[in-house]
Amino acid sequence: MSIVACLKWVSHPGEPHDERFAGMSPADQSALEFALRQAALLGTGVTAITVGPSGADKVLRDALACGATRAIRIEAPTTAAGTDVATAIADHIADAEWVWCGDYSLDRGAGSVPAFIAAHLGAEQALGVIHVDLEADGVRATRRLDGGRRELLGVRSPAVVSVEGATARLRRAGLQSLRTAADTVIEVVPATTPIHRAEFMVRPYRPRARELPAPAGDSPLDRLRLLTDAAAASAARGEMVTLEPADAAARIVQVLTDWGYLPHG
């Protein structure tokens, strides 16, 4: 089991409880496509793996129809917690050399599963990749950084690579392989550790309303300026600090809380 594609069965944002609209997210489709291309390059097969209920077989059959050679479903409820999903997957693919994931799924996943898998496997990671070059001895991956900058990573196995949605267009399954995939028996395995339901769902990035002190200007116009003027408003923002990682994290959380992006307490 050297190349693995982790695929999640996600519901359509508009029809959350309707299996007719559920399937593979564009990011997962890209991940599968890279896995298949890499397998062809290295002359091996692709194992498609998903964590979910029986409906999730659909994404595995789609993967088989596109050329995956093996399909495993780890039995779990739809709303499994990301850390448990990562543990369950990692336990089943301990000998994987390349693990391909979608960056984050349509149903607002946080994109944390690939990182957890990499941690479990002790593998290298290249997360949120927007461009991939497959090479015989590894992968060259491009990551998006802040401010329009790019980071170029040379990745060696074992590694976990998570790709963004539109990085590759998944090939169209052939008719005969589609027919065969429809009849293939999917390997269903229990999770090695208990799988919990997600305690909370990560929500879209949407800062909550927050209280602002009344502006101090003398005239109504001045006060209005202070509230709406971009230059005045942003002047107070942003500071450069040098801290140890743990302190830095705590500081970031503090600032986000002060600014109203995170709830108090």
Add this chain to the structure above:
Amino acid sequence: MNDHIISFQERMDTAEFRVHHQAHIVVDGKVCADCSTRECVIACPANLFVPTSDGGIVFNYEQCFECGTCYIVCNREGAISWHYPEGGHGVVFRRT
């Protein structure tokens, strides 16, 4: 009446379209330039045929119901080349 009038774009946004990167309907502007009857402009329920100021027709395939009206009402040979989109793409109905 308190019903608000919605724009045509809002109307079309009530339907889902899984757009394929290739157009499934291609309209030959050269043929349309000579057409004075313009049946497609009135009849297309998705309003995808838009006359331009220079007497041509702009056609957008993305929000198409795949109904077939345009190729049936158009009387000009070769103006419309019509196919279904690749399987799995195009309009997806829900409560119809």
Add this chain to the structure above:
Amino acid sequence: MSTPDVDVVVVGAGPAGSCAAIVAARAGLSVVLLERGPFPGSKNMYGGVVYPRILDGLIPNWWEEAPIQRWVTRRSTMLLTDTQALTVDFRSEAWGQPPYNGATAFRPDWDHWLASHAEAAGAQLLTDTTVVGLLRDAGGAVTGVRTDRPDGDLTARVVIACDGVNSFLAKEAGLYEHTDAKHFTLGVKETLALPKEVIDERFAVRERHGVDIEILGGTGKVNGGGFLYTGLDTLAVGVVLKLPKLAAQQQRPEQIIAGLKQHPAIAPLVQGAELKEYSAHLIPEAGLTMMPKMTMPGMLVAGDAAALCLAAGIWLEGVNFAMASGMYAAEAAVEAVQKGDTSATGLAGYQRRLSDTFVLKDHRKLRRAPELVLSDRVQHLYPTMVANVVERMFHVDNPNPKPGVRRILDQERRKAGVRRRDLLRDGWTGFRSFG
């Protein structure tokens, strides 16, 4: 010839295709059901009422599991002029109890459900797959289909084309002589959201009971008709429009719906309802006049693909005709495969079944109806005439005494510019069709 991949390929998982696949698979044939949409029903739209009696034999007690919105217990036929409405309203409690009569349902639900029975019967459903052409042997017999997938040919002993109103398969096989715009109507509809209690109150129904209103007139200058159906917490309001007439005037389809929704008889019913979905689809309207050959060596054509939809003014039934013709096509295909003769002769059981049942009997009986109902007189002259006659009958004009109905009728006929001869002839045609 090498062995075909499967016994039967059914193209299109609409009501015709799924019923065909159920019958063929239950008879033990290997069946592949191909659908271009991401799931069965995703491409399909109609007015909103199914009459599933024909399923009694296929899915016993279908009403216990079918995804229906409401049982139609009230059926109205409405005649509209700009300012008047004449409604014939019928209701029956019997239609609200097993075995029921008609029901409102959404096609993405209904077709998906029917296709699940095809799968349960053993047919292999392949979605996201568009058939792009036929495979033929040297003699012209159909031997399979070509899909838009890589490695996409699929050979079969019999192909059943249930690919709907545009049927490119029937056209490719040369079964249609030509495509004539005047044989088609465009249906456009709005699915509107309204709370269930409001619908119950406005339409005077309760529980799962619902209303089917067929509308004559109300489509402006375009010959056609309208409809208004109740879902559980939705309304479907729409119009069907004769294509050549639509293209030859200035009002767009959505404007014609808007006009209908503003009619004084309709506006109070739809007021405040929010647009949930706008959709459109063609109807093969001309019945027998346009029907293609439905049998050829290796292939049968069923449902809208064979123009079997019955569209005759106060009737707009296609799903039941599609389900029945799909079943009959599959029965004939089973016979042919079992006999090892899939030539036109071997498949002749299809035409025989169509002729012996309601499918073609209703079409023969109503063969003049579509043309009559969509004629200029019925569309533009009679509604005003009839509405005026009724208005004068019920208009109290004291101290003048009530005039005789025959005199009113004659006056209104002349005022509307209808010749007595035409009226008698249309009346006779109508009587023979509908009577």
